Amino acid sequence: xxxxxNIEVVYDHAILVLRGVSLQAKEGQITALLGANGAGKTTTLxxxxxxxxxxxxxxxxxxxxxxGDRLDRLLPHEVVGRGVVQVFEGRRVFxxxxxxxNLTAGAHSRSDRRAVRDGIERIFSTFPVLEExxxxxxxxxxxxxxxxxxxxxALMSDPKVVLLDEPSLGLAPQIIEEIFDxxxxxxxxxxxxxxxxxQNASLALGIADHGYVMENGxxxxxxxxxxxxxxxxxxxxYLGLNEAxxxxxxxxxxxxxxxxxWLG
Amino acid sequence: MPDLPWRFILILSAxxxxxxxxxxxxxxxxVLIYKATDAINFAQGEFxxxxxxxxxxxxxxxxxxxxxxxxxxxxxxxxxxxxxxxVVLRPLLGRPVIAVVMATLGLGFVLRGxxxxxxxxxxxxxxxxxxxxxxxLGPLILPPIELVGAAVSLGFLAAFGWFFLKSRIGVAMRAVxxxxxxxxxxxxxxxxxxxxxxxxxxxxSALGGVLWGAMLGVDNQLALVGLKVFxxxxxxxxxxxxxxxxxxxxxxxxESLSAGFLDPLVGGGxxxxxxxxxxxxxxxxxxxxxxxxxRIERV
Ligand SMILES: Nc1ncnc2c1ncn2[C@@H]1O[C@H](COP(=O)(O)OP(=O)(O)OP(=O)(O)O)[C@@H](O)[C@H]1O
Ligand SMILES: [Mg+2]
Numbered sequence: 001x002x003x004x005x006n007i008e009v010v011y012d013h014a015i016l017v018l019r020g021v022s023l024q025a026k027e028g029q030i031t032a033l034l035g036a037n038g039a040g041k042t043t044t045l046x047x048x049x050x051x052x053x054x055x056x057x058x059x060x061x062x063x064x065x066x067x068g069d070r071l072d073r074l075l076p077h078e079v080v081g082r083g084v085v086q087v088f089e090g091r092r093v094f095x096x097x098x099x100x101x102n103l104t105a106g107a108h109s110r111s112d113r114r115a116v117r118d119g120i121e122r123i124f125s126t127f128p129v130l131e132e133x134x135x136x137x138x139x140x141x142x143x144x145x146x147x148x149x150x151x152x153x154a155l156m157s158d159p160k161v162v163l164l165d166e167p168s169l170g171l172a173p174q175i176i177e178e179i180f181d182x183x184x185x186x187x188x189x190x191x192x193x194x195x196x197x198x199q200n201a202s203l204a205l206g207i208a209d210h211g212y213v214m215e216n217g218x219x220x221x222x223x224x225x226x227x228x229x230x231x232x233x234x235x236x237x238y239l240g241l242n243e244a245x246x247x248x249x250x251x252x253x254x255x256x257x258x259x260x261x262w263l264g
Numbered sequence: 265m266p267d268l269p270w271r272f273i274l275i276l277s278a279x280x281x282x283x284x285x286x287x288x289x290x291x292x293x294x295v296l297i298y299k300a301t302d303a304i305n306f307a308q309g310e311f312x313x314x315x316x317x318x319x320x321x322x323x324x325x326x327x328x329x330x331x332x333x334x335x336x337x338x339x340x341x342x343x344x345x346x347x348x349x350x351v352v353l354r355p356l357l358g359r360p361v362i363a364v365v366m367a368t369l370g371l372g373f374v375l376r377g378x379x380x381x382x383x384x385x386x387x388x389x390x391x392x393x394x395x396x397x398x399x400x401l402g403p404l405i406l407p408p409i410e411l412v413g414a415a416v417s418l419g420f421l422a423a424f425g426w427f428f429l430k431s432r433i434g435v436a437m438r439a440v441x442x443x444x445x446x447x448x449x450x451x452x453x454x455x456x457x458x459x460x461x462x463x464x465x466x467x468x469s470a471l472g473g474v475l476w477g478a479m480l481g482v483d484n485q486l487a488l489v490g491l492k493v494f495x496x497x498x499x500x501x502x503x504x505x506x507x508x509x510x511x512x513x514x515x516x517x518x519e520s521l522s523a524g525f526l527d528p529l530v531g532g533g534x535x536x537x538x539x540x541x542x543x544x545x546x547x548x549x550x551x552x553x554x555x556x557x558x559r560i561e562r563v
Contacts, residue, residue: 054445056358080451088449094442097435104432105439109451116432157451 001027002048002084002161002193007062007072009040009047009217011055017043019217020062025161030187030194032204032225035214041197042089044214045163048195049086050076066161080109083160089169089197091146093153095139099130102138102149106156116156123152126182144175151182161193162186168200180207205229271403276524277517282410284516286475289417290489291496291508292424293468298497299441300461303353303364307372309490311465315341315473316482317379320388330391338470345466349459376484387481390474413475418509420471424464425505437461492519495543501552515539 002025009018018040025031035041046052047059048071064072071079094102103123107116124131127148133141138149147167154162164183168176184207186192198204205211211228213221221231290312297305305311318340322333352371356363392409399406428434440447440457448454473482476489492515500511523535 049449051445051449054358054448075453076448077451077453080449085451086449088446092443092446094439094446096442097438101435101438104435105447105452106450108432108436108439113432153450 001025001067002195003065004044004048005063005065007047007064008060009043009052009057010060011057013056013058017057017217018047021214021217021219022062023212023219023222025193025195026210027160027193028187028191029209030183030196030207032201032208032211033195033197033214034199034201034204034211036199039214040217041214042165043217045086045165045195045197047072048079048084048163050074050079051086077109080157080159083158084163085154085157085159085161086163087150087154087165087167089165091143091150093138093141093146093149095137097138098135099138099141099149100134102153103156106153109157115158119156119158123155126185127152144171144178147171147175147179148182151179155186159192161195163195163197165197166199167196168198168203176203183207202229272524273521274403275405276520278404278406279410280517280520281513282406282414282516283520284513285414285417285421285509286410286472286479286512287489287492287496287515288421288509288512289468290472290476291493291500291512292421292505293465293472294493294497295505295508296461296465296468300437301353301458302361302444304361304368305465306365306368307375307490308465308469308493309487310372310375311341311345311469312472312476312489313482313484313487314344314375314379315470316390316477316486317383317388317473318470319390319474319477320482321383323391324388330393333390334470334474337474338467341466341470341473342463343466345462345469346459349462353462354455354458372487372490376487380484383482385483387483388477389481390478392474392478394478409475409479413479416471416475420468421505421509428505433460492539495539498543499546514542518542 004021004023006020006022007018008016008020010016021040021044023031023033023044033041033044043052043057046055046057048064050071052058054076059072062072063070066082066084069082071082071084074082094105097105100120103120104116107119110116110119124134127145129145130148130152133145138146141149151162151164151167167179167183171179180203183194183196186194196204196208201211205225205228208225211222211225212219213228221228223231290308293311294305294308297303297308315337319333319337322328322336323330328336348371352367353364356367392412394408394412397408399408399411428437436447436452437457437460439450439452440454444454447457472489473486477486480486480489496508496511496515498511499514500507500509518539519535522538526534526538
């Protein structure tokens with residue numbers, strides 16, 4: 001189990017972004033982390049993967065633990081070595097490397113050449129379109145193909161825990177469906193633990209077991225995905241629907257906001 | 265139109281190509297650092313000079329045979345570059361580029377100064393076992409040291425190119441060059457690859473120092489070889505190894521032709537700035553260099 005215990009994150013020694021975040025991603029489950037722009041979702045993932053430091057960020061309080069071992073003092077490559085890998089938002093492929101080289105780079109933590117070759121073939125059977133493009137520079141792939149590549153690349157390290165940052169962002173509905181199907185299979189067939197950051201709450205809660213909602217660097221709500229799907233606040237703010245199932249107008253929402261802020 | 269002196273052009277071009285390969289080797293050291301670590305090493309020429317002094321010192325002061333001297337220079341440069349990364353450059357990680365530029369610029373002067381202090385101001389020789397008798401090939405007159413220099417340089421560049429493109433370590437180096445943060449996220453120990461890039465730059469500088477030192481003699485002036493790195497890089501494109509080779513060859517030929525044709529007309533000195541003129545022209549027309557990649561933009 002991956003656990004964040006009351007962590008606080010500060011950028012540049014001054015900007016407090018996470019204000020005591022606790023969450024758990026249970027083994028073999030998909031956990032969704034929802035929230036609006038700037039809530040601190042990406043920062044949370046970087047606190048786990050150790051990548052905060054390359055952005056002058058720091059975990060100043062609390063701890064990050066994987067099965068009881070602390071991760072928050074480790075360097076990024078050491079975190080990958082422990083079986084936790086982050087997939088960035090925005091499909092950050094190595095543009096100048098070919099598809100196959102991107103996958104090879106993803107397997108850097110593994111020394112067994114054979115396992116690397118088999119791993120590449122496995123990714124190709126999951127995403128056949130990548131096999132067709134294996135010798136193409138990744139910069140020339142379509143957005144959907146790039147998203148498949150960055151997920152495939154992360155899987156090359158054979159991780160226990162996959163941290164996915166907004167995999168649906170900017171993709172067409174049918175590509176999103178394909179990607180989410182793969183995420184579901186990460187859990188069902190490969191028994192990996194997934195922490196899924198999304199702004200698209202209905203999508204994320206559709207495949208997640210458990211969900212957290214983040215606002216202003218705090219967790220403001222959490223529960224089983226099925227419960228959250230029925231939660232009227234979530235519906236209003238993230239699914240954009242009111243009781244009658246129609247879209248609420250911005251003015252209504254603003255009014256509602258003035259009346260009652262989320263648990264805070 | 266008068267007949268062009270073809271034979272003269274041919275001879276000059278051939279010599280230019282040989283010397284150009286040796287420029288390409290030195291430029292590789294520079295590209296490696298730039299690609300892998302984003303740092304611009306303004307001391308690349310001084311690295312070459314320093315390596316030359318190490319080799320010359322080992323053979324002239326300590327009396328070692330040439331190949332042991334060359335090996336010592338190689339070892340010395342690897343240790344030096346490795347240590348430099350550790351002690352000076354690592355603390356500058358994440359600082360503005362100008363900090364690294366100033367640090368390497370300063371380092372260049374320190375190296376020149378200390379080399380003069382340690383070895384004196386005279387010109388030393390590196391006694392490679394290559395004769396002086398030029399090699400005649402048809403109309404061409406090829407100095408053996410240039411032939412050896414070009415062969416070693418092109419051999420090393422080819423071997424390195426293969427390693428860089430095909431090996432897993434090469435893929436990881438290119439991943440680091442492409443995006444450091446993503447490379448870290450993929451479990452690549454980026455710092456280790458920085459150190460590797462510097463160590464390789466040390467190897468390249470040692471080869472360059474021995475070859476150039478044997479050709480020109482070893483003194484402070486040897487560092488000027490480093491100045492050619494900039495036109496080589498701009499002509500070839502700052503981010504490709506093939507570019508470094510092509511850029512080196514172009515600079516070698518241009519320099520050789522201007523030395524042969526223009527220098528006699530104006531009394532000398534053109535070969536030192538004509539490559540820069542060409543560089544400026546290329547910058548204006550094709551900023552990514554002849555072989556540099558245009559950034560891949562998707563909409
Ligand atoms: N490197 C940084 N330095 C300073 N502040 C930062 C840095 N990175 C993020 N922040 C700030 O931290 C807050 C949270 O950012 P974060 O990227 O974690 O949000 P997010 O929930 O992922 O948002 P989005 O949905 O837009 O991706 C924002 O206010 C942002 O401006
Ligand atoms: Mg984000």
